[in-house]
Amino acid sequence: MSRIEANHLPRVQKYSLRHELWKNRASYLLMAPYFILFFLFTVIPVLMSIYLSFTYFNMLEAPVFVGWSNYIKLLLEDDIFIISLRNTLIFAVVTGPVSYMLCLLFAWIINEFRPRLRAVLTLVFYAPSICGNAYMVWNLILTGDRYGYLNGLLLRMDLINEPILWMQTEKFVLPVLIVVQLWLSLGTGFLSFIAGLQTVDKGMYEAAAIDGVKNRWQELWYVTLPAMKPQLLFGAVMQITQSFAVADISINLAGNPSVNYAGATVVTHLLDYGSTRLDMGYASAIATILFLLMVGTNKLVQKVLRRVGE
Amino acid sequence: MNKMSTASQHKPVDTRPEKIIKLEKKMRRKEGGKKLNRSMAGNTLLFIIMGISGLFMVLPLVMIVNNALKPLDEIYQFPPRIFVRNPTLTNFSDLFVLMNESWVPFSRYIFNTIIISLGGMLGHVIVASMAAYPLAKHKFPGKALLFSMVVLSMMFSWTVTQIPQYLIISWLGINNTYAALVLPAWAFGMGLYLMKQFMEQLPDSLMESARLQGANEWQIFWQIVMPNVRPAWLTLAIFQFQQMWGNTGGMFLRNEELKPLQYALQQITSGGVSRAGAGAAVTFIIAAIPIIFFLICQSSILETMTTSGMKD
Numbered sequence: 001m002s003r004i005e006a007n008h009l010p011r012v013q014k015y016s017l018r019h020e021l022w023k024n025r026a027s028y029l030l031m032a033p034y035f036i037l038f039f040l041f042t043v044i045p046v047l048m049s050i051y052l053s054f055t056y057f058n059m060l061e062a063p064v065f066v067g068w069s070n071y072i073k074l075l076l077e078d079d080i081f082i083i084s085l086r087n088t089l090i091f092a093v094v095t096g097p098v099s100y101m102l103c104l105l106f107a108w109i110i111n112e113f114r115p116r117l118r119a120v121l122t123l124v125f126y127a128p129s130i131c132g133n134a135y136m137v138w139n140l141i142l143t144g145d146r147y148g149y150l151n152g153l154l155l156r157m158d159l160i161n162e163p164i165l166w167m168q169t170e171k172f173v174l175p176v177l178i179v180v181q182l183w184l185s186l187g188t189g190f191l192s193f194i195a196g197l198q199t200v201d202k203g204m205y206e207a208a209a210i211d212g213v214k215n216r217w218q219e220l221w222y223v224t225l226p227a228m229k230p231q232l233l234f235g236a237v238m239q240i241t242q243s244f245a246v247a248d249i250s251i252n253l254a255g256n257p258s259v260n261y262a263g264a265t266v267v268t269h270l271l272d273y274g275s276t277r278l279d280m281g282y283a284s285a286i287a288t289i290l291f292l293l294m295v296g297t298n299k300l301v302q303k304v305l306r307r308v309g310e
Numbered sequence: 311m312n313k314m315s316t317a318s319q320h321k322p323v324d325t326r327p328e329k330i331i332k333l334e335k336k337m338r339r340k341e342g343g344k345k346l347n348r349s350m351a352g353n354t355l356l357f358i359i360m361g362i363s364g365l366f367m368v369l370p371l372v373m374i375v376n377n378a379l380k381p382l383d384e385i386y387q388f389p390p391r392i393f394v395r396n397p398t399l400t401n402f403s404d405l406f407v408l409m410n411e412s413w414v415p416f417s418r419y420i421f422n423t424i425i426i427s428l429g430g431m432l433g434h435v436i437v438a439s440m441a442a443y444p445l446a447k448h449k450f451p452g453k454a455l456l457f458s459m460v461v462l463s464m465m466f467s468w469t470v471t472q473i474p475q476y477l478i479i480s481w482l483g484i485n486n487t488y489a490a491l492v493l494p495a496w497a498f499g500m501g502l503y504l505m506k507q508f509m510e511q512l513p514d515s516l517m518e519s520a521r522l523q524g525a526n527e528w529q530i531f532w533q534i535v536m537p538n539v540r541p542a543w544l545t546l547a548i549f550q551f552q553q554m555w556g557n558t559g560g561m562f563l564r565n566e567e568l569k570p571l572q573y574a575l576q577q578i579t580s581g582g583v584s585r586a587g588a589g590a591a592v593t594f595i596i597a598a599i600p601i602i603f604f605l606i607c608q609s610s611i612l613e614t615m616t617t618s619g620m621k622d
Contacts, residue, residue, distance in 0.1 A: 020451050026527035027444035034441035035456065037497035040478060042463050045471035052474065106363065109356050112348075119608060121360070123601070124368050130604060131597035132556040132572065136579060137370045140377070149373070152390040183367065188500070188549070188615075195615035216352055230619020237464055237620070245467035267469050274473050275561065283473055291470045298465040302620075 046291065052284035059278055070285035081286070084264040087174060088244060091265065092297070094178055096243035099185035103235055106186065107193035108220060122194055129187035138180050138253060142166040167254050173262035180249050185242060189235030196231030200224055229305070236301050244294045247271065266290050371597070378402070378594035382587050401591040408578060408588050414566050416574065423571040425488055427554040430495040431547045438501040439543060443531050445502075446509035447517060457506065461620070463499035476561060490562035495554060501546040507617040508542035509535065541610035548607050552600050572596070 021028070053070055055063035074081050110121045128135070141149045144165035151163040166172050200223070205213075208223045225232070247267035250256070254263030256272070266286060274283035372392065377385060379397040409416035444450065445457050468475075479490045512535065520530050536543070558573040575596055579589040604611070 017451060024444075024448065024450035027448040027450045030444050030527065030531065031441040031456070034437045034497055034502060037437065037493060038460070038463070038499075041475055041494040041497055042471060042499070043459065045474035045478065048474035048477070049471060102363075106360075109360050112353075112356060121364065122608065122612075123605060124364060124371075126604065127371060127597075127601050128367060130552050130600040131371075131374075132552075132600065133576065133579075134374055134593050134597035135370075137374050137377070137593060140373065141370065146388055147386060147390055149390050149392070152388065156389055183370065186367075188618075191611060191615045192618040195612045196619060198612070199616045216348060228619070230621050233620035234618050237461075241465055241467055245469060247469065267467075270469060270472075280473050287470045287473065291466050294466040294470070295462065 049284045049287050049291070052281055053288045055281045055284075057280040057284075059280055063281065066281065070282050071289075073282070074285055074289070080261055080264060081266075081269055083261045084266050084269040085289075087262075087264055088246070088266040088293075090174060091178065091181065091246050092240070092243045095181045095185060095246070096240050096297075099182055099243065100189070100236060100239045102182065103186055103190040103193055103239065104232075107190055107197055108224070110194060111197040112216075118194075122191075125186045126190060128183050129185065129190075133248075133252070135180060135184055135249060136252060138183075142176060142253065144168060167263075168259050170260050170262040173254050173258055177246070177250055177254060177263055180253065181243070181246055184249070185239065187238060187242065189238035192231045192234050192238070193228070196228035197224065200227045233302060233305055236305055237298055240298050240301060241294055244290065244297070266293075374590075374593050374597050377590035380587075380590065385586050385590065401587040404585075405578070405588040405591040408585065412574065414569075414574075418567055419569060419571045419574040422488075422568055423555075426491050426557070426570055427551055429488060429492040430554045431550045433492060433496040434498060434501050434550045435543045435546050437496045438498075438546060439505050439536065439539070440531065442502050442505035442509055443535050444527075446506045447512070447514070447535075460499045460502050464503060479562060485562060486564050486568065488568065491554070491557060491559065495550065498550070498553070501550065504549075504614055504618055505539065505542050505546060507619070508539055508614055511617055512538055541613040544607050544610040545614035548603055548611060551603060555600055 052063060054065060054067060056066050056070075057063035106121075106125050110118055110125070113121065143149075143151065144163060144167065146152060146155060146163045148163065148166070150166065151160070154160045155163065164172070166176055204223050204227065205219060208219060213219050213222055245267060246265050250258065250263040250265055250268055251271075256264075256268050258264060267290065270283055270286040270290065273279045273286065369392070376392060376394045378401055379394045379399070381396060381398050381400060384391070384394060384396070445453060475494060476485075479485050479494075484490050484493065516534055516538070517530050520534050525533070556572060557570060558576060559569045563569055575592045578585055578592050
């Protein structure tokens with residue numbers, strides 16, 4: 001063994017990379033189709049977006065390098081961007097952690113039930129996140145006249161005297177959108193938690209009971225959460241990315257532009273410049289800021305979550 | 311003889327601490343489905359939380375179903391009622407009439423959706439699984455880097471890359487074809503991630519014995535790995551379907567005869583009062599189909615999600 005190693009050592013050092021690449025050609029060939037497409041449609045676009053953010057580009061002429069001017073305009077002159085950035089951060093700070101907690105809480109409670117009931121409840125809670133544009137049903141609930149369900153209910157209970165124009169009243173737009181977003185947010189992360197909870201070793205609960213864990217709350221904290229840390233990390237990525245990307249519900253429920261930009265988010269602002277005003281350099285600057293915001297938050301939260309239980 | 315009788319008279323002395331003996335009794339008593347450490351008060355509390363939040367989650371879905379069955383006069387009724395009183399299927403027949411009136415035959419939209427969804431699903435499952443196998447089971451330079459790039463790609467949404475993606479698709483000359491929607495979908499990050507995590511738990515001996523019998527990696531992938539990860543590829547297919555199903559073609563498909571069903575349905579829902587009935591039927595169909603698919607595959611999806619965790 002040691003003699004073979006000694007013989008090969010000098011050559012391995014010299015040709016190791018090329019040799020390794022050739023030796024593993026089967027692996028690279030298997031991965032090639034995916035990663036060609038991945039580079040083409042994800043990696044290169046991210047790099048292009050960063051490059052374009054330093055240019056003026058209207059899709060008709062070649063991009064012209066303009067340095068930091070898009071960013072300076074964004075941060076210092078564009079009031080709507082500041083409003084949309086503020087809205088996005090409110091969205092992320094509220095719906096991110098809250099939806100994460102809800103995913104965990106519901107998954108944990110659902111896990112307490114018997115398998116058949118568990119399957120039904122999983123479906124009920126997960127369904128909103130997969131039923132496409134069906135959240136448009138909230139338009140009926142929030143209709144501004146007395147035919148709206150919410151207005152109808154509040155009128156009948158004599159809590160209000162006249163119907164409220166929910167999506168046309170500035171102070172209601174963001175809170176209502178947050179509620180709808182929460183309704184939609186029990187997605188992949190939630191499924192991951194449910195699955196993770198089912199894999200926690202039953203023996204660990206018995207061992208914990210012997211060690212003095214007295215109730216389910218302690219059990220959750222000392223046994224369950226540490227055991228499903230990998231799922232917790234995965235769920236965090238799902239919920240954070242989702243909470244920064246809010247746009248469709250804002251456009252479809254509050255309109256674009258919404259009243260006084262009360263429902264504007266970074267993504268709606270991006271779409272405004274990207275598909276309406278065709279100022280691609282400027283839109284790319286917005287996209288780059290969004291990219292940094294999403295990835296930065298994700299990395300930070302990953303770091304914090306990894307410390308849990310260490 | 312004497313020895314045996316004394317042994318049967320004396321119970322074996324339990325030298326374990328009192329606490330454990332008690333606990334064991336408790337556990338034995340609770341056998342039959344019940345779990346440890348559960349109090350009645352806690353159960354009630356959780357039941358109430360679940361009831362209220364379950365109601366909140368399910369109510370809009372109940373409205374979707376009921377609206378689809380309401381005659382027009384019940385849709386515009388004051389005070390609004392959630393539950394339908396005279397259920398009817400006229401909304402669906404109205405939808406059918408509308409479909410036949412449309413400029414592009416409605417079957418064309420359905421055909422487009424099937425092509426786009428099937429193309430996106432099949433390609434994604436195959437391409438992502440092929441890439442997941444080496445990432446899960448082989449050792450080679452660049453492995454960690456490639457995988458961490460895929461994980462990174464799950465940390466931002468597609469809106470970030472939309473503009474350059476459009477430019478690349480135009481540059482490839484596939485704008486305004488099915489490929490403009492299908493090809494990018496093949497390289498979604500989450501599918502590869504879930505598949506790789508799932509494949510990691512396959513025992514290495516499985517592949518090793520095939521290798522000893524002279525199978526190459528391509529054969530191992532198709533004949534050993536793929537049959538063993540059925541829950542995972544079902545999951546990838548369903549998740550991909552959910553993505554493709556909501557796609558309206560957006561800026562990538564301009565020709566009316568290439569647009570998917572979702573686009574046609576959205577045109578109907580935005581039709582206002584005159585189409586409120588048909589619109590309700592449309593909303594029902596949009597919501598029902600992904601839910602049905604999930605219902606069928608729920609156990610496979612949950613099995614896949616058990617390995618979804620991020621280890622390091």
